[in-house]
Amino acid sequence: MALDLFYIVIFPGFLFLGAISLVFEYIDRKLYARLQNRIGPRWYQPLADIIKLLTKETIIPKEADRRFFAAVPMVALAATTAAFLYVPIWSSRSLMPFASDLIVVLYFLTIPTLCFFLAGWFSSSLFAQIGGVRALTQLFAYEVPLYMALLAPALLAGTWSISGITAFYHQHPIYLLLNIPAFCICIISAQGKLERVPFDIPDAETEIVGGTFTEYSGRLLALFKMTLNSEMVVVAALIAAIFIPVFVQSAILNFLLFLVKVFVIVFVLALMRASFARFRIDQMISFCWKVLAPISLAQILVDIIVRGIILK
Amino acid sequence: MENEVLQKIAERFPSVAAEQAVVKHHRIYLSVPNELLVEALSFCYEELNFRHLCTITGLDNGKEYELLYHISKDDGLLLTLKRTAPYQEPVVIPTVLSIYQGATFYERELEGLLGIKVEGLPEGRQYPLPDNWPQGEYPLRKSWKPKQAGGAGQEASV
Amino acid sequence: MSKIMVPLGPQHPALEEPESFNLLLEGERVAASQVCIGYNHRGMEKAAESRTYLQNVYLLERICGICSHSHSTCYVQTVEDLAGVEVPQRALYIRALIGELERIHSHMLWLGIAGHEIGFMTLFMYAWKDREIVMDILEMLTGNRINYGMNTLGGVRRDVTPEMADKIREAVGQLQERTEYYSRVILGEETVYLRLSGVGKLSKADALRFDTTGPVLRASGVGRDVRRDDPNGIYPNLDFQVITDDHEDVYGRTVVRVKELLESYKIIRQILDQLPDGPLTVKVPNRIPAGECISRYEAPRGEDIHYTRSNGTDKPDRVKVRAPTLANSAAIAHMLDGGYLADVPIVIAAIDPCFSCTDRMVRVTDANSGQAQSMDWESLRRYSAQWYRKQGMDFSRIPLR
DSSP, rough: HHHIIIIIIISSSSSHHHHHHHHHHHHHHHHHHHHOOOOOOOHHHHHHHHHHHHHHHOOTTTSSSSHHHHHHHHHHHHHHHHHHHSSSSSSSSSSOTTTHHHHHHHHHHHHHHOOOOOOOHHTTTTHHHHHHHHHHHHHHHHHHHHHHHHHHHHHHHHHHHHHHHHHHHHHHHGGGGGGGHHHHHHHHHHHHHHHHHTGGGGGGGHHTTTTTTOOOHHHHHHHHHHHHHHHHHHHHHHHHHHOOOOSSSSSSHHHHHHHHHHHHHHHHHHHHHOOOOOOOOHHHHHHIIIHHHHHHHHHHHHHHHHHHHHOO | OOOHHHHEEEEEEESSSSOOOOOEETTEEOOOOGHHHHHHHHHHTTTSSOEEEEEEEEEEEEHHHHHHHHEOOOOOOOEEEEEEOOSSSSOOOOTTTOOOOGGHHHHHIIIIIIEEEETTTOOOOOOOTTTTTTTTTOTTTOOOOOOOOOOOOGGOOO | OOOOEEOSSOOTTTTTSEEEEEEETTTTEEEEEEEEEOOOOOOOOHHHHHHHOHHHHHHTTTTTTSSSSHHHHHHHHHHHHHTTOOOHHHHHHHHHHHHHHHHHHHHHHHHHHHHHHTTHHHHHHHHHHHHHHHHHHHHHHOSSSSSSSOOOTTTEOOOOHHHHHHHHHHHHHHHHHHHHHHHHHTTTOOOHHHHHHTTOOOOHHHHHHHOOOOHHTTTTOOOOOOHHSOOOGGGGGGOOOOOSSSSSSEEEEHHHHHHHHHHHHHHHHHHHOOOOOSSSSOOOOOSOOOOEEEEEEEETTTEEEEEEEOOSSSEEEEEEEEEEHHHHHHHHHHHHTTSSSHHHHHHHHHHHOOOOOOOOOEEEOOOTOOOOOEOHHHHHHHHHHHHHTTTTTOTTTOOOO
């Protein structure tokens, strides 16, 4: 019982994820700033931001549903933290692996997006509602290619468990090359999942002010910021576990490897953020359905054929 | 170039006192009888190719209101057609929107700042004064004086 | 689908100055829009009637923080014409020089804003960094980053030395290199093209119908430019092209502005090469003979118009200002209708509405002694640090990077 609490609250749960997500937020912001010719923040800036938000007054609009308004950010953060428990960190196995944990992680990762929609909806504010509807619309666009691209390597490995997938590719590293298109699709749709440029449509400030988060302030906004940061780490860790399953014997080395892998993915994400303009929602949807979805479908077909013919 | 345009206007509208026009390089300032103004603008637009309405200036010269329609054509000639409106409430002039569709804001400005009613202008928010500006206060009239510097719009009255 | 009314403004992150747009939305599409402007009315035309001609130069310069030189030049042209004075050639050249530098600074600023509006922050950061080059040049020439105070009745107030001219040439070289980079990279970037092309369509006929001016009009394929059609000052002596584009959308407006930057560099080089010797000002009488004059000037945003009526005293009877943004405002509603909500900010930004900036030099007056002193940034920083140290806060150990 005590050990479970330790897992959930300290490592690798809430506190560890919070700390590491601040580190990667710093890295992301610093890289973004350097790519834009700016100096960028100090190392403690993300922490300072969170502390500042935590000390600020939380204002809940009169029109909003108080309980839902306050509960939604907590659910979002809890879901992200829960997802992290099933992602491998210091070995090829996660903390509590079971048969189809990949599906569970994906499921957990959908909850924050739904929370963004609910948050916007319960704010009863015009801009927040438009932002919420956009978040949901966007969900239907990137979710399909993202899932198909993550499931393709699983199909090839013949298992739904993350540990099983990493073990398979550890034995057959050559098949990793087959999944490169799926990897690219994952990186692109992850930008949509994390609501970052070019898919930061739900909180495009020049159009709809703060989007979903327009009415949020203080502690509740801090929770949302932490959710977004941890989501980035979880998604990056998941992509790293499935597409770059490089593990050694030592747990400490594995942990360092984990950091390097997440760093590489965050770097690619920051690079994308710096070099694109924001899409319009219709362009984003047609891009996801007309370009990403067919490619990921083809990827799945290729993986099934390879599995059926070669690995029989 | 300037005289040619002036001559054409004089031929078309014999009642316009073309010889009193002030002509400078690229500039003509010409008074037209009030009732002829819209017709004259229409003629300049259609026949003389004055396709661009630069702006409309409304002013109070101490005796009456003057309305100046500055129109230009692509060779750089800028023609100013003037009409007047007497101090006689309500002051009403016809709109020129049927000829120059960009005139909305210029005419609304006349309504807002000089209190000249423009007939035919579609309904809309007043411009450029705020919504809570008191009725009947028209800052560009010479008779209007701000009550006191720094006073809010509501307090300003003659 | 149900329709909702979304207010954009008067305060909104996409707008740099108060103005308000009411958008009737059908899903993500704009079904109808209403433009409400006038929040920035400061009664300057009325104020100008109670000030002397010379005071008005500096009052009217403050109409706009970005095209301040355009407004003051346009105004002094009317007064000089009414007074019948011949402005020295050197002064006219310097006026045109500042005017073109102002155009560069304005277009660079616009490029950054456009990046911001379409969520391309990297472009914003790059363009504004390069804009600092021209801001430094303007500060060197006039002492100010904006509201230059360069014009006076009958000429200009400061001279351009050969050393300054060399620095301008060097800066223009750098800027040209950067602008060519932008026109190559930015205009070729796929997401930028997707976001800008076909957005805010304004056909040639509509552009003429709504009496638009400046880059908005030129991007719809109409080559109308006061600098060529009705030139004032020294523009007839210069060789430049009026840039037009046939895209008729926001992408076209971007292309026009980027290409106009390149034309401005060309103009500045010619001005520096031709700069004649001579006095900077001529005397203009305090009392201006009765008369009227209208003058036009091609500001960065389009045709700027000033009309002055004099009555023989030292104060004008009427000063009328028509800023280019007003001329373009009538077309905004037309450009917004039928478009996407996501495109509203960039369509509004594409006419380049004006806003004010702050100055880096401050003039501090001691309330007790009445003494005024000028402080530069460094000494102001030192002063502020000392002041806060007295309050028990010491920031001096934080190294500035």
